[in-house]
Amino acid sequence: METTNEHLTFGVIGATGKTGRRVADLLDAGGHTVRRLARGTVPRFDWEQPDGWAQALRGVDRLYITYVPDLAAPGAGTAITRLMEVARDTGVRRAVLLSGRGEEGARRCEEIVLGSGIPATIVSAGWFIQNFTEGALSGALESGVLAIAAAQVREPFVDVDDIAAVVTTVLTDDGHEGRRYELTGPESLTFGEVATLLTELTGRDIRYVPMGFEEFHAAVAEEAGPETATLLTELCREVFDGRNETPADGVQQVLGREPRGVRDVLAGALTAGRLA
Ligand SMILES: NC(=O)c1ccc[n+]([C@@H]2O[C@H](COP(=O)([O-])OP(=O)(O)OC[C@H]3O[C@@H](n4cnc5c(N)ncnc54)[C@H](OP(=O)(O)O)[C@@H]3O)[C@@H](O)[C@H]2O)c1
Structure with a gap:
């Protein structure tokens, strides 16, 4: 039986990515044993x-x-089903699970994880502020051009x-098993408003170009191939239909404080030299 986190090993899949790196760093800083997992580890x-x-x-x-x-x-x-089988067999x-807010396909994977027999929690996140x-x-x-197929929809971008x-709290503290948290920032902005904010913060002219779905598909296909283009276009079609416009309170529920907003996070990135 687990009595303390001291002797636990925390695995992080995607440990070089935007959330995984931060989760692994927080666990490290908390004195936990972390196994960072990605293709180069x-x-x-x-x-x-x-x-x-x-x-x-x-x-x-964990x-x-x-x-x-x-x-x-x-x-x-299929991949998530197999992963949970392996995880069960190896003693996790x-x-x-990090999930995408408002995505039907993601909901199916959430159910697989919640039904796997391993005590699990879902963290369903809106669009990351750090995508910018x-x-x-x-x-x-x-380039000065923020081009995406999001029309004038508002998104409560999350830090x-x-x-x-x-994620670190849910991994280390008890009482979150079987729960599903929706994480967003405190306010919803259009991509045009984010472009205005980026212009204000960087002093460079950055404008939002709302693309049509076909135009967006063609542009992504050129850069990343047709499969990625189809996936991203369908995601835009799905989540930028207004369903995600209202902020959720998952950050408040787990951390007992307000989430950070777009201006605050982007201003911090500017100070840290990440908006160069
Ligand atoms: N971006 C958003 O706004 C957003 C919002 C909600 C949910 N999400 C979800 O967040 C997840 C990650 O998205 P992201 O954009 O944040 O990713 P990311 O920062 O680009 O990180 C991707 C991670 O996956 C690893 N990876 C890539 N290919 C892999 C492979 N074949 N096998 C194993 N690891 C691989 C990468 O590591 P290596 O390259 O070092 O292997 C990296 O650690 C996705 O499930 C996405 O749906 C994203």
Whole structure:
């Protein structure tokens, strides 16, 4: 029986990614034993190589799961089902899954994890604020063009540091098993309003270009291939229909404080040199 976190090993899948790196760092800072897992780690974890999963998870007690490319992608359900089987067999006793807010495909994966027999918690996040500074949309800082198929919909963008704090709390504290938390920031902004804010903070002209779905698909396909283009276009079509406009209170529920907002996080990134 577990009486303390001291002798536990925390596995982090996607430990070089935006949330995984922060979760692993917070666990490290808390004095916990962390196994960072990604394609370049030892042991290696590769979603494309299920035969290596047991070796990667052996000895892990509590597991944070981030799936790429996305829980709504074809094959995600199969991969998550298999991962949970391996996790059960290797002795994982708690799991936390990062999910995408408002995605039907992701909901199916959440059910797989919650029904796996391993005590589990779902952290369902809105769009990351850090997509603008260290993610898919950070190119806008250089090009001056923030182009995405989001029309004038409002999104309650969430701080990845808040997500990491929630995940770390849920992994280390008891009482979150079987729960599903929706994490967003405190306010909803359009992408146009984010572009205005980026302009104000950086002093460079950054404008929002709302793309049509076909135009967006063609642009992504050129950069990242047709599969990724179809996945991202369908995600935009799904989550930018207004369903996610209202902020949720998962950060408050778990951390007992307000989440950070877009201006605050972007201003912090500017100070830290990540809005260069
Ligand atoms: N971005 C958002 O706004 C948002 C919002 C809600 C939910 N999410 C969810 O967050 C998850 C991660 O998204 P992200 O954009 O934040 O990712 P990210 O920061 O780009 O990180 C991706 C991570 O996955 C690893 N990875 C890539 N390919 C892999 C493979 N074949 N096998 C194992 N690991 C692999 C990467 O490590 P290596 O390259 O080092 O292997 C990296 O650690 C997705 O499930 C997404 O749906 C994202």
